Amino acid sequence: MFPCLAALGLAALALTLAGCSDHQKRTWQPRSAEENYRIALEAEHADERRDAVARIAESGYYRQEDAFHVLDVVARTDEAPQIRCIAVRSLARYNDERPVKTLLLILQATRGSGDALPANDDLRCETATALAGLLRKGVVDEPVRDLTRDIFIKLAESDSSRNVRIVAIEALAEFREPQVLQPLIRSLRHEDFGIVDRAERSLIALTGETHFHDADLWEQWAAATSEPFARAGQSPAVSQPAGPSWWDRQTRAWRRGLKLAPD
Numbered sequence: 245m246f247p248c249l250a251a252l253g254l255a256a257l258a259l260t261l262a263g264c265s266d267h268q269k270r271t272w273q274p275r276s277a278e279e280n281y282r283i284a285l286e287a288e289h290a291d292e293r294r295d296a297v298a299r300i301a302e303s304g305y306y307r308q309e310d311a312f313h314v315l316d317v318v319a320r321t322d323e324a325p326q327i328r329c330i331a332v333r334s335l336a337r338y339n340d341e342r343p344v345k346t347l348l349l350i351l352q353a354t355r356g357s358g359d360a361l362p363a364n365d366d367l368r369c370e371t372a373t374a375l376a377g378l379l380r381k382g383v384v385d386e387p388v389r390d391l392t393r394d395i396f397i398k399l400a401e402s403d404s405s406r407n408v409r410i411v412a413i414e415a416l417a418e419f420r421e422p423q424v425l426q427p428l429i430r431s432l433r434h435e436d437f438g439i440v441d442r443a444e445r446s447l448i449a450l451t452g453e454t455h456f457h458d459a460d461l462w463e464q465w466a467a468a469t470s471e472p473f474a475r476a477g478q479s480p481a482v483s484q485p486a487g488p489s490w491w492d493r494q495t496r497a498w499r500r501g502l503k504l505a506p507d
Contacts, residue, residue: 248329248369248407277305281314290324297327301334312338316346319371320353320360328363329370336374341383347375348388351395365405372399372408376415393419397427410442417446420473424450425466432459440490452478457490 275283275296280303283296297318300311312335319331332350335343350371353360363371375392378384384392396419399412413431416424428450431443444457452475455461466472 248366248373248411275299277303277308277311281310284314284318290327293318293322294324294327294330297330297334301330301337306334307338312342316343319346320349323361325364325367328361328367332367332370332374336377338378339381339383341378341385341388343374344378344384344388344392347371347378348391348395351375351399365408368399368403369405369407369411372396372411372415376411376418379415379418393421393423397424400431401427406436406439409439413439413442413446417449420450420476422472425472429459429462429466432457432462435494437491437494448480450476452476452480454480 277300280296280299284293284300287293287296297315300306300314303311305311306315315331315334319328319335322328322331328350332347335346349357349360350363351368353362355362375384376396379389379392393416396412396415399408400416401409403409403412409431413428416428425447428443428447432440432447434440434443440457444454447462448454451472453465455465
C-alpha cells in the first residue's frame with residue numbers, strides 16, 4: 245500500500261542487519277530538542293542531519309511549533325531526498341492544517357523554485373501520501389482544498405511515477421465534485437491494470453456504481469446522470485454483465501497485435 249516507502253525501508257533494513265537499529269543508537273545518546281534542531285538544519289554530513297530529523301520525528305515534542313518549523317524547512321530544502329522523506333512522513337502525523345502548505349509546495353516545486361527543491365519519485369509519492377492522509381483527516385480547508393484537488397488530478401493523469409499516480413487516483417475519491425470524474429474515467433484507459441483498477445475503485449466510492457473498468461460505459465453513465473454522487477459511499481447494486489472482462493479484451497488485443505490469433 246505504501247510503495248513510496250521502499251527506499252526508507254531498505255535503509256532501515258541495512259541498519260538492522262548491522263546489528264543495531266538507528267533508533268536503539270539514539271536511545272543511548274540523548275540530545276536536547278535544540279541540539280536536534282541545530283543539527284537537522286546545519287550539519288554538513290547527511291547522516292547527522294538524518295539522525296537529527298529522525299530523533300525529532302520520534303520525540304514527544306514533534307508537534308511543537310519549533311519542531312514543525314524544522315521539519316518544514318528540511319522537507320522543502322534538504323539536499324538529500326531520503327531525509328526529506330523522513331521529514332514529510334513526520335508531517336503526515338499532524339492533525340492540523342500546518343503541513344498542508346509545505347506538502348503543496350513540494351508537489352509544485354520545479355527547477356529554480358524558491359520555496360522548495362524539486363522532488364524525486366520517492367519524495368513525490370511520500371508527499372502525495374501525506375497530503376492524502378491529511379485530506380482524509382478533514383484538515384484541508386477551502387480554498388486550499390480546490391488547489392489540492394487540482395494537484396491530485398494532475399498527478400493522476402501525468403506524473404511519471406506509477407506509484408504517485410496510484411496515490412493520487414485513490415485521493416480523488418475524497419472529492420465528490422464533477423471535476424474528478426473525467427480524469428478518473430480517462431485513467432480507466434491506461435495500459436496498467438493497477439492504475440485502471442484504482443480508478444474504478446475511486447469511481448465506485450464516489451458514485452455507488454460500477455461499470456467493471458469499462459471507460460466507454462462510464463462515459464455514457466456520466467453523460468446521462470444529473471446527480472452522479474447521489475449514491476456515494478454505497479455498494480453497487482448490479483452484478484457484472486455477461487461478456488468479456490477488461491482483462492479478456494486486453495489479452496485479445498495483445499494477441500491480435502502479435503498475430504498470435506486470427507482477426
